[in-house]
Amino acid sequence: MFNIDSIxxxxxxxxxxxxxxxxxxxxxxxxxxxxxxxxxLVKARLLQQLELSQERKGEQSVYIADPGIKIYHYDVxxxxxxxxxxxxxxxxxxxxxxxxxxxRTNLHxxxxxxxxxxxxxTYLEDSEMVMENYPVLAIFEHLEDIFADALRIAVILSLLxxxxxxxxxxxxxxxxxxxxxxxxxxxxQNLTELTHLPSEVGVLxxxxxxxxxxxxxxxxxxxxxxxxxxxxxxxxxxxxxxxSEVLAAQLEDDHYLSEFTNRISSTAKETSEIISAxxxxxxxxxxxxxxxxxxxxxxxxxxxxxxxxxxxxxxxCTVVAEQDYVADVRPELLKMALGNLIKNAFQYTDDGEVTxxxxxxxxxxxxxxxxxxxxxxxLLYERFERFERLDHNNTDFQSDGKSTNHTxxxxxxxxxxxxxxxxxxxxQRIMTHMGWELTHQANKTGGSTFSICYK
Numbered sequence: 001m002f003n004i005d006s007i008x009x010x011x012x013x014x015x016x017x018x019x020x021x022x023x024x025x026x027x028x029x030x031x032x033x034x035x036x037x038x039x040x041l042v043k044a045r046l047l048q049q050l051e052l053s054q055e056r057k058g059e060q061s062v063y064i065a066d067p068g069i070k071i072y073h074y075d076v077x078x079x080x081x082x083x084x085x086x087x088x089x090x091x092x093x094x095x096x097x098x099x100x101x102x103x104r105t106n107l108h109x110x111x112x113x114x115x116x117x118x119x120x121x122t123y124l125e126d127s128e129m130v131m132e133n134y135p136v137l138a139i140f141e142h143l144e145d146i147f148a149d150a151l152r153i154a155v156i157l158s159l160l161x162x163x164x165x166x167x168x169x170x171x172x173x174x175x176x177x178x179x180x181x182x183x184x185x186x187x188x189q190n191l192t193e194l195t196h197l198p199s200e201v202g203v204l205x206x207x208x209x210x211x212x213x214x215x216x217x218x219x220x221x222x223x224x225x226x227x228x229x230x231x232x233x234x235x236x237x238x239x240x241x242x243x244s245e246v247l248a249a250q251l252e253d254d255h256y257l258s259e260f261t262n263r264i265s266s267t268a269k270e271t272s273e274i275i276s277a278x279x280x281x282x283x284x285x286x287x288x289x290x291x292x293x294x295x296x297x298x299x300x301x302x303x304x305x306x307x308x309x310x311x312x313x314x315x316x317c318t319v320v321a322e323q324d325y326v327a328d329v330r331p332e333l334l335k336m337a338l339g340n341l342i343k344n345a346f347q348y349t350d351d352g353e354v355t356x357x358x359x360x361x362x363x364x365x366x367x368x369x370x371x372x373x374x375x376x377x378x379l380l381y382e383r384f385e386r387f388e389r390l391d392h393n394n395t396d397f398q399s400d401g402k403s404t405n406h407t408x409x410x411x412x413x414x415x416x417x418x419x420x421x422x423x424x425x426x427x428q429r430i431m432t433h434m435g436w437e438l439t440h441q442a443n444k445t446g447g448s449t450f451s452i453c454y455k
Contacts (some may be wrong), residue, residue: 007177008170015169019162030151034144040146041140042108046071046121050112068124074111077120078413085111085120096124129379143380180205233275240268270305277332277430285433290328296321298331302339309346310354317346321358327454329434337430341365341450344424349447361455368447372440 050071053063058205063071074082084090089110096103109122125141244265251257280288296319303317310317327334338356340354345354345367431438 008174011170011173012163013122015166016159016162019159023158027151027155030147034147035091038140038144038271039108041136042123043089043110043121045069045136046110046123047112047192050114050121061128070124072120072122073168074118081109081120081122085109087111094124106332116317145402151311161347180208216340234272237268237272237275241272244268266305273332274336277330280333281429281433288330290330292326293329293331293334295325295327295334295358297324298335298338299358299363300341301447302335306339306343306346309343310349313349314351315354316352317342317350317354317356319356319358325358325360329454333430333434337427337452338363338365340424340427341452344450345369345448352447361453363452363454364449365451366447366449368443368445371442371446371448 029173046069049065049069053060053065053071054136057063061073063069063075065071072078072081077085084092087110089108091106091108094105094107096105105125107122107124112119112121173361216342248261248265250256251261257297299319299321303319307317342356342365342455345365349367349369354368355364357364370378428438430436431452434454439451439453441449443449
């Protein structure tokens with residue numbers, strides 16, 4: 001498929017258009033020269049004939065000479081010739097009758113002032129012109145056809161040569177760019193070799209190499225930061241877990257306080273798992289092993305973990321799956337992604353149902369909450385972008401915050417939900433890391449449907 005945006009194709013088109021313009025210029029010059037030569041030859045022939053006719057026939061109003069020459073006194077010339085004729089030889093197409101029938105040919109004419117008498121001299125092209133009448137003009141009209149055919153061949157060959165040359169030249173011009181592309185895709189060693197080139201490709205290679213070093217340093221700092229933070233947090237988490245276990249052992253008979261110790265222990269474990277997931281996200285996907293993980297088990301465990309969010313709300317949660325489905329993924333990453341979606345569904349649903357559907361291609365989390373306002377859709381996966389819970393009202397909010405009187409719309413309320421606005425952005429990052437896809441769809445009856453497509 002021909003791509004007009006390709007540098008090579010742009011070069012080929014430019015070179016071909018340049019060749020076409022050059023050929024057009026030469027053809028125009030040739031045609032102009034051919035017309036001017038013919039005009040001068042015709043003018044010389046007719047002036048010669050006027051002089052001969054005056055010597056042989058004396059003064060007459062009309063001189064006729066074969067083949068095809070007529071010379072008029074200006075006053076007796078045809079009216080159309082009087083209107084059109086100038087001192088420059090002109091040419092018009094006319095139809096004449098001869099023995100073979102009607103013939104389409106050209107009539108040449110111009111005006112000439114001799115003493116006080118004006119003449120209109122005309123010459124009708126005739127294929128029967130004999131060499132002895134005016135051999136120079138006869139030879140020129142024969143050569144005119146030869147030159148026209150030669151010029152057509154020259155134009156065609158020029159365009160063909162231009163196309164071939166532009167194709168070969170474009171390959172040589174784009175070859176350094178292709179080498180640069182290959183060097184960027186392979187390793188830094190090949191790119192370093194190109195940085196020593198004095199050409200524009202060398203300048204570009206040096207800029208890319210510098211940027212690569214900056215990016216590598218940034219990624220190294222991020223990985224070190226993630227590793228250091230994770231390492232430093234594990235020690236206090238271990239202490240919290242140990243302390244919670246001691247408290248749980250001492251408060252076995254106090255069910256009220258035991259609930260708090262269990263909450264401390266479970267939160268510490270969850271935090272440890274989150275740290276492990278964040279460490280996995282900081283590594284290259286190719287470096288991670290992806291064991292077969294039960295999707296059903298993770299969905300059930302996350303629902304049980306987050307059940308407290310709907311404990312005091314008339315909301316039910318069900319898992320729909322025909323069988324136990326598995327996926328090649330790190331369980332920590334899947335747990336974090338699915339947990340964030342279930343948590344959002346629980347938080348933003350005050351009444352109704354949250355359904356987690358699992359099949360061979362995707363995991364779907366559907367809720368019956370108020371959904372996501374249209375104004376927030378462009379920022380759905382942006383970090384630190386969040387929206388408050390919405391209530392039904394008769395006031396609609398435009399993008400500039402002004403209200404209109406539409407029914408069945410939403411307004412922001414004071415009933416806020418705790419959060420940082422990172423949940424969906426983290427899920428999207430995990431999806432990108434695993435090569436999966438996250439999609440959102442608004443439900444017709446209200447609420448949202450988020451789908452994790454892993455096939």
